[in-house]
Amino acid sequence: MESPFRTHPRLRWAVPVLAVVVVAGGISLGTVGASADNTLGPRTPQQLLVDVQQARLTGLSGTVVQTSDLGLPDLPGLGERSSDLMSPLTGSHTWRVWYAGPDKARLALVGTLGESDVIRNGRDVWVWSSDSKSATHYTLPADRSGPASGSTPTPAPSGGVPATPQQAAEAALAALDPTTEVTSPGTTTVAGRAAHELVLRPRQGGSLVQQVRIAVDGSQHVPLRVQVFSTRRAEPAFEVGFTSVDFAVPEDRQFTFTPPPGTTVTDKGSISSADKAAPGGTAPPKASGPGGAAGADAERPRVIGTGWASVIVADTGQALEASSSGSAGGSAPGDLDQLRGVLSGLPKVSGSWGSGRLFTGTLFSAVLTDDGRLAVGAVEPQRLYDALSSR
Amino acid sequence: MSAGEPMSGAAATLDRPAVPARGARRGLVARLLWSELALIGGRRRNQAGLAVLAAVPVIMAVSIKLSAEDEGGGGDLFSSITSNGLFVPLAALQVEIAMFLPLAMAMLAGDAIAGEANIGTLRYLLTVPVGRLRLLAVKYLSLCVGALWGVLTVAVTGAVIGIALFGVGPMTTLSGVQIDTASALWRLVLAIGYLSAGLAALGAVGLFISTLTEQPIAAAISVMIFTILSWILDAVPQLDWLHPWLLVHHWLAFADLLREPIFWDNLLTGLGVNALYAAVFWLAAWARFAGKDITS
Numbered sequence: 001m002e003s004p005f006r007t008h009p010r011l012r013w014a015v016p017v018l019a020v021v022v023v024a025g026g027i028s029l030g031t032v033g034a035s036a037d038n039t040l041g042p043r044t045p046q047q048l049l050v051d052v053q054q055a056r057l058t059g060l061s062g063t064v065v066q067t068s069d070l071g072l073p074d075l076p077g078l079g080e081r082s083s084d085l086m087s088p089l090t091g092s093h094t095w096r097v098w099y100a101g102p103d104k105a106r107l108a109l110v111g112t113l114g115e116s117d118v119i120r121n122g123r124d125v126w127v128w129s130s131d132s133k134s135a136t137h138y139t140l141p142a143d144r145s146g147p148a149s150g151s152t153p154t155p156a157p158s159g160g161v162p163a164t165p166q167q168a169a170e171a172a173l174a175a176l177d178p179t180t181e182v183t184s185p186g187t188t189t190v191a192g193r194a195a196h197e198l199v200l201r202p203r204q205g206g207s208l209v210q211q212v213r214i215a216v217d218g219s220q221h222v223p224l225r226v227q228v229f230s231t232r233r234a235e236p237a238f239e240v241g242f243t244s245v246d247f248a249v250p251e252d253r254q255f256t257f258t259p260p261p262g263t264t265v266t267d268k269g270s271i272s273s274a275d276k277a278a279p280g281g282t283a284p285p286k287a288s289g290p291g292g293a294a295g296a297d298a299e300r301p302r303v304i305g306t307g308w309a310s311v312i313v314a315d316t317g318q319a320l321e322a323s324s325s326g327s328a329g330g331s332a333p334g335d336l337d338q339l340r341g342v343l344s345g346l347p348k349v350s351g352s353w354g355s356g357r358l359f360t361g362t363l364f365s366a367v368l369t370d371d372g373r374l375a376v377g378a379v380e381p382q383r384l385y386d387a388l389s390s391r
Numbered sequence: 392m393s394a395g396e397p398m399s400g401a402a403a404t405l406d407r408p409a410v411p412a413r414g415a416r417r418g419l420v421a422r423l424l425w426s427e428l429a430l431i432g433g434r435r436r437n438q439a440g441l442a443v444l445a446a447v448p449v450i451m452a453v454s455i456k457l458s459a460e461d462e463g464g465g466g467d468l469f470s471s472i473t474s475n476g477l478f479v480p481l482a483a484l485q486v487e488i489a490m491f492l493p494l495a496m497a498m499l500a501g502d503a504i505a506g507e508a509n510i511g512t513l514r515y516l517l518t519v520p521v522g523r524l525r526l527l528a529v530k531y532l533s534l535c536v537g538a539l540w541g542v543l544t545v546a547v548t549g550a551v552i553g554i555a556l557f558g559v560g561p562m563t564t565l566s567g568v569q570i571d572t573a574s575a576l577w578r579l580v581l582a583i584g585y586l587s588a589g590l591a592a593l594g595a596v597g598l599f600i601s602t603l604t605e606q607p608i609a610a611a612i613s614v615m616i617f618t619i620l621s622w623i624l625d626a627v628p629q630l631d632w633l634h635p636w637l638l639v640h641h642w643l644a645f646a647d648l649l650r651e652p653i654f655w656d657n658l659l660t661g662l663g664v665n666a667l668y669a670a671v672f673w674l675a676a677w678a679r680f681a682g683k684d685i686t687s
Contacts, residue, residue: 005681012678019671063656092631096654108566110654113468113485113646115565128567133470135567244656254652260563262474 040194040218045182048198048216049169055221059100059249062191066240067092069233071361098250106254121255125271128257135259139270179203179307190215190224191242202308208232208363208378209308220247230362237362304387311377311387316368343368349381353388419521420529427533431499432540440495441544447491448483448549452476456556468646472553475562477575479553480546481582481649488586488642492541493618496590499537500597501611503530504680508605514685523681531598531673538590539583546583568651578653582645585658589642592665593618595672596638602679635660638668 005012043051068091096108103123109116117128125138176182181201188197195215202209208230215225225241259265301314346357349367356369358381366376367384375384431437455472468482484492507513516526553559562575570578597614604610621639624630634640641661647654 009682012681013675016671016674016678019674023667023671063654091628094656096650108650110647110650112643113565115567115650117566130565130567257567258569260567260569262563263567 040187040196042186043184043196045184045198046166046169046173048184048196049172050165051221052216052223053165053168057099057220057222057247059098060220060222060245060247061098061250061254062096062242062245064095064097064240065092065243066095067236068238069235070237070363071232098254100249100252100255104252104255117257119255119257121257124257126257126259128259132264133262134264134266135257136266136268138268141270176200187218188215190217191245193224193245194218195224204307204309206379206383207308208361208365208380215241228363232362304390305377305379305383309377309379309383311375311379311384313373313375313387316372316374349385351385351389353385358384416521416525419519420525423519423521423526423529424532427529428536431502431533431537434502436498440498441541444487444491444495444541444544445548447487448479448545449552451483451486452479452549452552452556468649471563473557475575476553476555476557476559477550477562477572477579479557480549480579481646483545483549484542484582484586484645485643487545488589488645489622490618492538492545492586492590493593494615495541496534496538496593497597497611497614497618499534500594500601500614501607501609502601503534503598504601504676505604505610506601506607508685509607517685524677527598527673527677527680531595531676534594534598535587535591538594539587542583542587542590546579550579562649564651565646565649566651570651578648581648581653585645585648585661586642588662588665589638592638592668592672595669595676599672599676599679602676602683636664638664641665 094110096106096110098106104121106117106119108118111131114130115128116130117126119126119128120140123140123142125140127136127138128134173182179202181203183199183201184196185199186197188195195217198214198216200212200214202211210229210231213225213227213229213236214223216222217224224245225239227236227241228238230237301312304311304313343357346359349356349358354369354371354373356367356373359366359368360381364376364378365381365384366374367381367388368374369388373388375388377384377387451469452472455469468478468485472478472482504513507516517523519526521529559572559575561569561571562578563569593614596617597610600613600617601607601610604613618639621637625634625637625640641657641664644657644661647657
């Protein structure tokens with residue numbers, strides 16, 4: 001049995017090497033094989049949009065992995081602890097998701113030795129952080145159902161526009177068409193499930209967004225993955241998607257939360273509709289309105305350009321080098337100093353529009369001028385300069 | 392005297408040992424394993440090592456008890472110690488898995504082959520009619536038992552001192568949900584098993600290194616360098632593509648046992664990586680050892 005090894009002793013080394021090859025081969029074959037048994041038929045973008053709207057999701061649980069490579073400078077203190085709810089801005093993060101209808105959802109951010117949870121059950125919303133051992137309780141208003149904390153998009157019933165999902169899909173595609181090319185090139189595999197892909201590609205040049213790919217589950221018609229590709233990277237600059245998903249309705253106990261003893265409990269009471277946007281994270285439909293009204297003297301932000309190449313120009317109301325007393329920010333002086341430190345590390349740029357600091361990320365660029373104007377857009381810096389000089 | 396002959400070299404007093412009957416051979420393997428474990432357990436340096444491993448949870452628990460009401464500080468497992476004694480073994484494991492437990496493993500692995508060769512007992516061991524394949528299997532099995540031994544020492548000492556000083560009751564998981572004592576104990580048992588598996592995989596690396604040299608110290612230091620290098624690589628964010636393949640990267644995932652419900656994804660990946668390391672390095676140890684000239 002051992003005879004070939006006896007005559008050629010060096011042949012023995014082939015065995016551990018073979019073990020490595022078999023494992024590596026198994027892993028690559030596993031991914032190829034998984035996408036090979038994808039038997040979904042072709043679907044047009046319109047059909048996909050209709051599918052998504054008609055999806056009736058009763059429940060799911062799973063693991064979501066989110067990676068961002070936005071090219072942000074390292075902010076000390078931001079996302080130091082991997083289970084900090086602010087940390088998703090950088091790096092890779094794992095979320096556990098449970099969903100059982102719009103009023104029952106739980107989201108857990110898994111950190112190395114910690115966890116942050118957001119649990120919604122009926123009108124109660126709990127935010128738990130294992131790092132600070134604190135629990136915060138919010139009560140949602142009874143009359144209207146708030147935004148689900150889950151990742152599932154519940155189409156907002158906007159004032160009686162399209163009557164059927166088909167019409168809504170048509171309207172959406174028609175609205176997108178001038179700026180965006182929408183295609184459904186084929187299928188893919190996400191979390192071991194066959195999925196259709198919907199691809200949005202900007203028609204205009206100048207945008208940093210190369211394409212957005214959305215994978216829609218083949219049988220449940222729920223978006224399983226969103227990838228945003230930058231023109232500057234081969235890998236997605238932002239990606240959020242399931243790595244495992246189960247469409248069975250999770251047990252009720254996943255949504256019950258009682259603060260354990262030894263916890264700092266804060267009761268924030270009921271959330272009025274005014275400050276509702278803060279924890280929910282959903283921007284109100286008319287985005288430019290309330291933001292501009294909040295700043296005392298600040299000029300209303302203007303949008304220059306259209307579609308993917310739009311640039312938002314805002315007046316922050318304070319010059320970069322001037323001292324604090326924040327009118328728009330409202331952040332602590334320590335944060336402001338930190339911000340100034342980060343800003344001074346950014347390259348200085350100047351042109352006919354003035355001078356300032358330039359930030360170039362993978363998905364957006366920003367210029368903060370010395371006189372306090374801020375231009376942001378998912379565009380190359382030149383477009384920002386153009387927008388700033390067209391005041 | 393060719394390198395291909397497994398029983399060549401000075402040890403080949405018998406050209407080929409008479410192959411005993413199957414049942415007798417199994418008895419021999421068991422006896423060999425037993426004597427190997429007795430040898431490991433009987434060594435003074437190993438007993439001293441176990442005492443050091445056991446001292447860490449005691450020091451931690453006592454100092455936290457003495458400085459009581461000093462909330463916060465340290466990781467989450469630490470800050471929870473005052474609320475439940477069962478966090479003492481868990482926090483001690485978190486601390487010791489970084490350096491002390493791998494060090495203990497490195498010592499045992501260094502002794503396994505290189506130590507025998509160094510004091511000249513390896514050739515006598517090879518006269519036992521069990522064959523090199525089985526001898527290597529016995530050596531690795533004893534390392535696996537050694538890994539469990541070390542982790543159990545930390546966990547049991549920690550649990551005893553923790554329950555004595557802080558009591559025991561429902562445990563607050565990282566998810567903020569409380570679980571009862573029985574299920575908390577079960578999680579501790581799972582953590583012991585998971586970390587032992589990780590150390591046993593390191594033991595395979597150590598066994599391979601141990602076949603390369605006749606100096607047990609050199610082997611032990613090499614295992615420690617391997618461990619420390621892995622931790623360093625794991626801390627470099629630019630190498631994140633490599634991280635899932637590092638042995639140590641998955642060790643701290645034992646904290647996923649403290650979520651409600653248990654988050655298995657990383658634990659299962661970790662066990663898979665352990666198995667991969669164990670298989671590849673055990674086979675490499677075999678490839679080296681089976682054809683090695685044993686002269687001492």
